[in-house]
Amino acid sequence: xxxxxxxxxxxxxxxxxxxxxxxTASETVTGQxxxxxxxxxxVSTTKxxxxxxxxxxxxxxxxxxxxxxxxxxxxxxxxSPMSATGETNGSMRTVFGIIKxxxxxxxxxxxxxxxxxxNRESKSEQESASIETEDRTRSESGDKPGRSFxxxxxxxxxxxxxxxxxxxxxxxxxxxxGGELRGLLGKAQDEFAAYEMEFVEHxxxxxxxxxxxxxxxxxxxxxxxxxxxxxxxxxxxxTFKREVTFAFQxxxxxxxxxxxxxxxxxxxxSGIDLPLQPPTTPEPEEAAAPSGDEVCLEAHQYFFGHGVAxxxxxxxxxxxxxxxxxxxxxxxxxxxxxxxxxxxxxDLLVAEKWFELASSAGDTEACHQLGLLMCEKAAHLKxxxxxxxxxxxxxxxxxxxxxxxxxxxxxxxxxxxxxGKGGCEPNESGAVTWYMKAADQDHTGAESSLGRLFLVxxxxxxxxxxxxxxxxxxxxxxxxxxxxxxxxxYTTGNGVKQDVERGMAFLQSAADAGSSVxxxxxxxxxxxxxxxxxxAMTSSNTPSLSAQFRDREESHDEAxxxxxxxxHGGHTDAYYALGKMLEASSLLRDQSAALRFYSKxxxxxxxxxxxxKRVATMYYSAIGCKADKWKAHRFYTIAANAGDxxxxxxxxxxxxxxDGCDLNFRKAAECYRTAADLNSPHAHFNLGCLLxxxxxxARNVDAAQAHxxxxxxxxxxLAQQFVIxxxx
Numbered sequence: 001x002x003x004x005x006x007x008x009x010x011x012x013x014x015x016x017x018x019x020x021x022x023x024t025a026s027e028t029v030t031g032q033x034x035x036x037x038x039x040x041x042x043v044s045t046t047k048x049x050x051x052x053x054x055x056x057x058x059x060x061x062x063x064x065x066x067x068x069x070x071x072x073x074x075x076x077x078x079x080s081p082m083s084a085t086g087e088t089n090g091s092m093r094t095v096f097g098i099i100k101x102x103x104x105x106x107x108x109x110x111x112x113x114x115x116x117x118x119n120r121e122s123k124s125e126q127e128s129a130s131i132e133t134e135d136r137t138r139s140e141s142g143d144k145p146g147r148s149f150x151x152x153x154x155x156x157x158x159x160x161x162x163x164x165x166x167x168x169x170x171x172x173x174x175x176x177x178g179g180e181l182r183g184l185l186g187k188a189q190d191e192f193a194a195y196e197m198e199f200v201e202h203x204x205x206x207x208x209x210x211x212x213x214x215x216x217x218x219x220x221x222x223x224x225x226x227x228x229x230x231x232x233x234x235x236x237x238x239t240f241k242r243e244v245t246f247a248f249q250x251x252x253x254x255x256x257x258x259x260x261x262x263x264x265x266x267x268x269x270s271g272i273d274l275p276l277q278p279p280t281t282p283e284p285e286e287a288a289a290p291s292g293d294e295v296c297l298e299a300h301q302y303f304f305g306h307g308v309a310x311x312x313x314x315x316x317x318x319x320x321x322x323x324x325x326x327x328x329x330x331x332x333x334x335x336x337x338x339x340x341x342x343x344x345x346x347d348l349l350v351a352e353k354w355f356e357l358a359s360s361a362g363d364t365e366a367c368h369q370l371g372l373l374m375c376e377k378a379a380h381l382k383x384x385x386x387x388x389x390x391x392x393x394x395x396x397x398x399x400x401x402x403x404x405x406x407x408x409x410x411x412x413x414x415x416x417x418x419x420g421k422g423g424c425e426p427n428e429s430g431a432v433t434w435y436m437k438a439a440d441q442d443h444t445g446a447e448s449s450l451g452r453l454f455l456v457x458x459x460x461x462x463x464x465x466x467x468x469x470x471x472x473x474x475x476x477x478x479x480x481x482x483x484x485x486x487x488x489x490y491t492t493g494n495g496v497k498q499d500v501e502r503g504m505a506f507l508q509s510a511a512d513a514g515s516s517v518x519x520x521x522x523x524x525x526x527x528x529x530x531x532x533x534x535x536a537m538t539s540s541n542t543p544s545l546s547a548q549f550r551d552r553e554e555s556h557d558e559a560x561x562x563x564x565x566x567x568h569g570g571h572t573d574a575y576y577a578l579g580k581m582l583e584a585s586s587l588l589r590d591q592s593a594a595l596r597f598y599s600k601x602x603x604x605x606x607x608x609x610x611x612x613k614r615v616a617t618m619y620y621s622a623i624g625c626k627a628d629k630w631k632a633h634r635f636y637t638i639a640a641n642a643g644d645x646x647x648x649x650x651x652x653x654x655x656x657x658x659d660g661c662d663l664n665f666r667k668a669a670e671c672y673r674t675a676a677d678l679n680s681p682h683a684h685f686n687l688g689c690l691l692x693x694x695x696x697x698a699r700n701v702d703a704a705q706a707h708x709x710x711x712x713x714x715x716x717x718l719a720q721q722f723v724i725x726x727x728x
Contacts, residue, residue, distance in 0.1 A: 150199045153212060156219050157189040163226040171229050175241055178229070181248045185222070188255050198262060202269070207261040215254040221247050292327030299330065312343030323354065331358035332366045339373060348373060364401050368409045371397035388423070395422035402434070407441040410434050414446060418453070428459040439470065448474035448482040455485065455495075464495035475506065483510035484518040491525065500525075511562060516571030523559035523566070523574075527581055556587050567600065572608040575601035579611065583624075591624030602638055612638040613647050620650075620660075629660030640671065648675035649683045656686070656695070665696025676707065681714035688722065 164172070164182045172178035192199070202208045225244060290298075299318030302311045316337055322330030335354035338347045352373055358366035374394035381387040395416055401409035414434035420426035432453060438446035451471035454463045468489070474482035483506045489496050490503030504525060510518035559581060566574030575597045583594035595618050601611035616635035619628045633654050639647030652671030655664045669690050675683030688707035691700045704722075711719035 147200050147203075149212060149216075150196060150203060153199075153216050153219075154189075154192060154196065156216065157185060157192060160219060160222045160226065161185050161189055163223060163230075167226055167229045171232065175229070175244050178244055181222070181225075181244060181251075184248060184252055184255070188251075191259070195259075195262065198266065202262060202265040205261070205265040208258075208265050211254065211258040211261040215251075215258045218247070218250045218254045222251070292322045292325030292330060295322035295325065296327045296330040296333070299333065303333070312337075316343035323357075326361075328358045328361035328363040328366070331355075331361065332363050332369060335366065335369060339369065339376075348377065359397075359400075364404045364406045364409075367397050367401035367404075368406050368412075371395070371401065371409065371412060388421075391416075391422035395424070402437070405441075407438045407443045407446070410438040410441075411443050411446045411449075414438065414449065418449070426459075428453055428457050432460070439473075442477075444474050444477045444479050447471075447477075448479045451482055451485065455489075462495075468496060475509075478509070478513065480510040480513040480515040480518065483507070483513070484515050484521070487518060488521060491521070511565075514569065516566035516569040516574055519562040519566035519569075520571060520574045520577055523562040523581075524577060526555040526559040526562075527577075527585075556581070556585060560588065567597070570604075572601040572604045572606065572611065575604075576608050576611040576614075579614070591618075595624045602635055607638050607642060609639050609642040609644050609647075612636075612642070613644055616647070616650070629654070631660075633660035640674075643678070645675045645678035645680035645683065648672075648678070649680050649686065652683065652686060656690075665690065667696075669696040676710075679714060681711045681716035681719070684708070684711040684714065685716055685719045685722075688719070692722075 161182075164185065169179075172182060199208065199212070203212065221243075225240075225247060228240065295318055299315045299322060300306065301308050302318060303315035304310070316334070319330045319334040319337065323334050331354045335351045335358065337343050338351035338354065340346065352370065355366045355370045355373065359370060371394040374390045374397065378387040378390035378394070381390065395413070398409045398412045398416070402413050411434070414431045416422045416424050417427050417434060418431035424430070432450065435446040435450045435453075439450055447470045451467045451469075451474060453460055454467035454470065456462075468486070471482045471486050471489075475486055487503045487505075487507035487510060488494070490499045490506065492498070492503075504522065507518045507522045507525075511522055560578070563574045563578040563581065567578060579594040579597040579601070581594075582588055582590045582597065595615060598611045598615045598618070601608035602615050612635045616632045616639065618624055619635065620632035621627070633651070636647045636651045636654065640651045648671045652668040652675065654660050655662075655668035655671060657663070669687065672683045672687035672690065676687050684707040688704040688711065689695075690697055691704035691707065693699065705724060708719045708722045712723060
């Protein structure tokens with residue numbers, strides 16, 4: 001006989017215990033069954049976030065739930081084994097208790113035990129038949145085994161949605177993912193209701209059952225969150241906000257898993273649950289050849305040095321490749337490299353070919369570049385007709401690009417109308433029209449040109465306000481010519497309120513940018529300063545000057561530096577001003593150096609007339625050098641050829657006296673006559689003397705008297721002595 005304390009077999013979801021065939025043991029089994037039912041109810045409603053909702057635990061809970069349902073139905077259809085023997089204690093036993101008791105009962109060889117065993121088997125068969133009948137009846141009535149639990153999930157969702165709707169929406173929005181949590185629950189409610197029958201049908205599926213348990217458990221935490229939000233009067237702390245975030249993430253995860261499990265269960269039931277095909281490794285596709293635009297972008301990187309080392313040769317090769325692939329922008333860039341000789345030898349013919357191809361492909365910049373190329377060709381032609389032909393072609397190209405809104409081409413057309421090139425008549429109004437179009441697109445050169453035309457234009461009415469407006473726009477973009485003009489305006493007070501400080505600031509900016517005119521003007525302002533009693537510097541004709549150079553020596557040094565820089569920049573006025581400074585300054589007086597700078601200005605490509613005349617005077621009068629009449633004659637000739645009346649008169653005197661040249665009365669008379677036409681009083685007097693004595697010209701007393709009279713009228717009083725009074 002087996003011992004009464006032998007271990008009993010346990011079923012999933014029930015606590016193992018010691019079973020015996022006595023009534024006390026039976027009552028113990030029943031009590032354990034009741035405890036299991038209560039434990040199941042607690043699990044279904046208790047909030048938990050612990051990772052205990054695993055498949056085994058959920059399976060135990062489902063098994064216990066089924067046991068509880070059978071227990072509730074047993075009074076109607078199933079008789080307790082104890083009641084069959086007349087031993088009832090008011091408690092109801094489930095099939096689990098019967099099975100456990102059967103497993104723990106001792107096998108007795110006595111007839112009594114055999115009889116009890118037969119009775120138990122008989123009762124078990126009756127109970128099984130009764131359970132099958134109930135299941136069949138319930139199936140026919142539509143009551144599925146998982147219906148109660150699905151209803152429970154639906155009720156929880158409805159309760160939570162209602163509870164969250166009672167919370168002030170502003171509180172939900174104040175919490176991260178608060179509004180999203182309400183939306184997620186509403187979505188879950190709608191979709192759960194839509195697939196409720198599928199959940200009931202597949203609730204017995206292990207995966208669906210576990211997913212339902214997990215989803216239900218994740219919902220239990222929302223009630224406390226909603227209540228806290230509803231009652232809170234102040235902003236909640238970070239911990240609470242993290243709880244809301246965690247709840248949203250957990251519910252969303254379990255909600256997704258729930259529908260995945262349902263989908264898999266439906267697929268298995270329908271027989272479409274096919275095994276996954278083994279993963280296949282796709283064969284690597286061959287990299288597509290780069291397009292022309294892609295190659296052109298890479299070429300830009302090498303040309304400008306963006307992200308890579310600047311390499312014009314590499315850029316040239318890539319532009320060529322992109323151009324051959326049909327990229328219009330690359331064609332234009334390649335043409336520019338041939339045009340400028342960047343990365344390759346300069347070749348205008350090849351550049352023109354690429355510009356033509358790009359222009360045919362619709363690139364506006366190519367049209368503009370073609371216009372510039374035609375201007376380049378025209379500049380190297382000595383034949384004016386042929387040159388004007390190329391300018392006309394350039395005008396056509398500029399017009400094509402300007403019509404498509406190209407601002408540089410619009411500016412070039414303005415220059416053509418202003419200067420009368422390319423078949424255009426000089427027309428400042430037409431120039432202003434094109435300059436305005438370019439200026440509307442913030443073209444700096446156009447803004448500066450508009451300021452210049454409104455200030456010193458010959459065909460337009462002067463408009464200082466517009467001039468200053470456009471000059472300021474261009475100066476703000478560091479245009480040195482506009483800064484220079486503004487500096488001249490403000491330092492002289494010509495049409496604007498005089499502001500020397502502001503004017504010098506503009507001139508300094510322009511000088512820093514390399515403007516020789518600004519350097520020369522700024523130097524003249526420094527040289528115009530005179531010392532005051534307090535040591536400060538001021539100007540004889542301006543109320544105040546910049547305090548930047550308060551020491552006179554520093555002012556002269558800075559002026560010297562500026563003039564030297566301007567002279568090296570090819571500005572002849574700077575050399576002339578430098579000569580004047582060295583000739584007249586008490587601090588830097590050096591007449592020989594002054595003569596040297598005067599000579600540089602006089603012999604420049606565009607001779608400086610005043611400098612040439614001053615050099616001639618210094619050589620003639622031995623100022624800063626030995627007297628040299630031949631050099632004096634040479635520099636007077638330079639000034640005379642530039643149309644200087646005083647130089648012509650001096651040259652005539654030298655021819656008349658044979659001073660520094662051969663004696664030549666005829667040339668002397670020619671020089672006097674040319675100077676007289678320029679209203680030189682001395683030339684009129686000298687020509688009258690030649691006519692009176694018939695030197696180099698036929699003697700003509702009346703003509704001589706007319707010239708003497710004209711000299712008097714022009715202010716040469718000495719000529720009055722030679723005027724004959726006809727009344728006497």
